Amino acid sequence: MSEGKTKVVFVQLGSPKSPKVSDVRAFLREFLADPRVVDINPVLWKIILYLFVLPFRPKRSAELYSRIWDGKTFPLLSITKNFTDRVRTFLTSPKVEVNHAFLLSEPRVSAVWDDWEKDPNPATKLKVIPMFPQYSESTIASGLDGLAHVYKNRVKIPEISVVTNFHTTKAFIDNSVLQIDKYLEKFKNEGVHLDRLLLTFHGIQKRRVVQKEDVYYQHCYETFFLIRSRLKNISPDKVTMTFQSRFGSEEWLTPYTEDTVVKLVQKGEKHLAVYSPSFVADCLETLDELGHELKHTAQEEGGDIHFIPCLNDDEKWCKDFASFVEHQCLSDIETREADFYTLEKKDYKEFIEMSAQELKQKSTPLTPEAKTSIYIVALTIFLDLVGFSIIFPLFPSLAKHYLTVDANNVYLQAIFGSIQSISNYTADSTNAFSGIVLFGGMLGAIYSSLQFFAAPLWGAWSDRIGRKPVLVRSMAGMAVGYAIWFFSGSFTLLIISRIIDGIMGGNISTATAVVADVTTKENRSKGMAIIGVAFALGFVVGPAFGGILSLIDLTKIYPESVAWGVNPFSVPAAFAFILSVFNTVWISSKFKESLPPEKRGEAKTERSANIFKLFKPLPYPGVNLVNLGYFSFLTAFSGMEFTLTFLAAERLNYTSMQNAYIFIWIGFIIAFVQGGYVRRKAAVVGEKRMALIGMVSLIPGLLLIALAYSSPMLYAGLFFLAVGSSMIMPCLTTLVTFYTPSEEQGRSVGIFRSMGALARVLGPIFAAIIYYKDGSAAPYYIGAVFLLIPIIMVMKLPEVKEQAV
Incomplete structure (x- = not known):
């Protein structure tokens, strides 16, 4: 063994074996799977990589590689070999030897190490020089990971050193x-x-x-x-x-x-x-x-x-680099420096x-004033979602209750008449459960369809008169709706309460516009993430309390209250009513108007008897594509969301309380992801990219639920759905505000929310029909395929322009 002999290895990335698509795919699979190269959540990235990158990108990349292929090899491979050979000829000391290796091509670092171990007179030192002049985690650190992987199971380890950069040599x-x-x-x-x-x-x-x-x-x-x-x-x-x-x-x-x-x-x-x-x-x-x-x-x-x-x-370059290598291996510190x-x-x-x-940080802190306004409107949205979702675990038993106590109700008969017109449903038939699913879809559609019409009106009205008066009036109206639900002994009153709350629930567009008012482009995603947490908590509290409070039946405790219209679901209604009253008072006393008087009425929105005039395409690049993408996504998602309790009840015999646990699980995951990861990372990762990652993660979630005949598999699918939706909601909302001038935020966000409400109308109806026609798994398979549409739409979104903020 020669004392002081050093083996120097020049390490390059490498190239595919050939420009064939299969070889390029194998190269990209290894390259892009490196967590140093793509440093996002590894589970989500693998889903994206295997579902959307590797099936399509290799063909395009192969065309590019074919343009630099000489019929035998690629330039990087041949140049690196020639460079090493020429550097070797310029070395003056027998104590230094040089080789080359590639991270993703032959010869690999492991092969060079094997040769070193077989050498009868091996070097005692190993110096690695990644051939990337500047240091970066995605290059140098990635190479160091590869080196560590090579020697972690080796017995013979030489003295190792690495030249991490030579950009100033x-x-x-x-x-x-x-x-x-x-x-x-x-x-x-x-x-x-x-x-x-x-x-x-x-x-x-x-x-x-x-x-x-x-x-x-x-x-x-x-x-x-x-x-x-x-x-x-x-x-x-x-x-x-x-x-x-x-x-x-x-x-x-x-x-x-x-x-x-x-x-x-x-x-x-x-x-x-x-x-x-x-x-x-x-x-x-x-x-x-x-x-x-x-x-x-x-x-x-x-x-x-x-x-x-x-x-x-180049000859001089090889000669000078050979001198640099020898100095780094053999000379004193002063000479090396x-x-x-x-x-x-x-x-x-x-x-x-x-x-x-x-390099200034894209995500700047929210001001105390902005935080106060956002937290107040977050409570508004929270209550809206409580009112919307508190009924979710109750749908199966709600339908059965009114079919029992108010079977001759004209509205109930109209709904089931519609069901019978598209199916052969009868109350005692083998498909009675699927018929109840259809009933639930139509009942849920009433609430969402009214939000669809009301959201742009609330938003446009708030652009004219300010956010606070609209929020106060709409929250007071929601309290009235919940009060009616408390006394809805008949199905007619239940319908009236859902109509009122559906209209008043459209105030979510105004609440979201407040966030746009008090934030900047740099920190808006933080504000929207807080709103997203409110959504999540609404889905925790609403279904949870719906399930828990449904256990308290006032008609059994106070039988005489039935004469007043009290019903088995009055306690959940009372809970929502109390929260709405509290929020009305809270907004009236604590909320400071976020839209300055000088900005009111600047939006060129004219009220019209024709509601659909509000939905004509807006003249701002990106807004309409976001709206359509959001609509497509939420159509698929809301169909899952609605039929979920029916699937759980049919396959796993879940009770209302067990159905509530489903939404508690979803809600806590959403709150955790949005309140932690999305709030901190959305502006840095990019709202568009994070929304795409979220949409891709929904696909395995839908497929797992379609195949779920056990609680563990069901909850595994729900995990993917919760993570995905927690990324999508705030990021798409933020993108809408980015693309829209400040004076049109209310209208633009109102249309965005209306498209979401329309999706919540159509999604449950379509999902219920598919559920009835093709079984419980069909809505989830179809939804997974349908998600490709919003994914493509979001991919085509333009860059955000400053003037649109």
């Missing part, structure tokens, strides 16, 4: 400058008058830099500064730093290279040179993304891109200014 900077100046001179000799040079770096999510304090952005700037200040063939003010290679809908480091090129060409800077200091070997991101696709983008705008290759296996350029404090002035604008 003289070898890298000086050779990059020589490469750029050489090509700038070449372009000039060809008669090209260059307008600007773009130093384009591979992008990462801005969240990584802001939250995780990844130093990548700083390293990019240091590389940019050192190169720009040393170039001879172009003025420093003509050199711009940009970022390329975005993936997904989350916000990445900006300015984006493609957007910058379009703006520059449109401004008159037609000839642009591009060089990417993120790479030392040409690959898909340089040869195709910059040399082909970016060039095509520029040409479409009337400009042109002049591509500068990476350092690759001399291989790096250092920046002075004054050199960071521009970086500090850029960071203040580029």
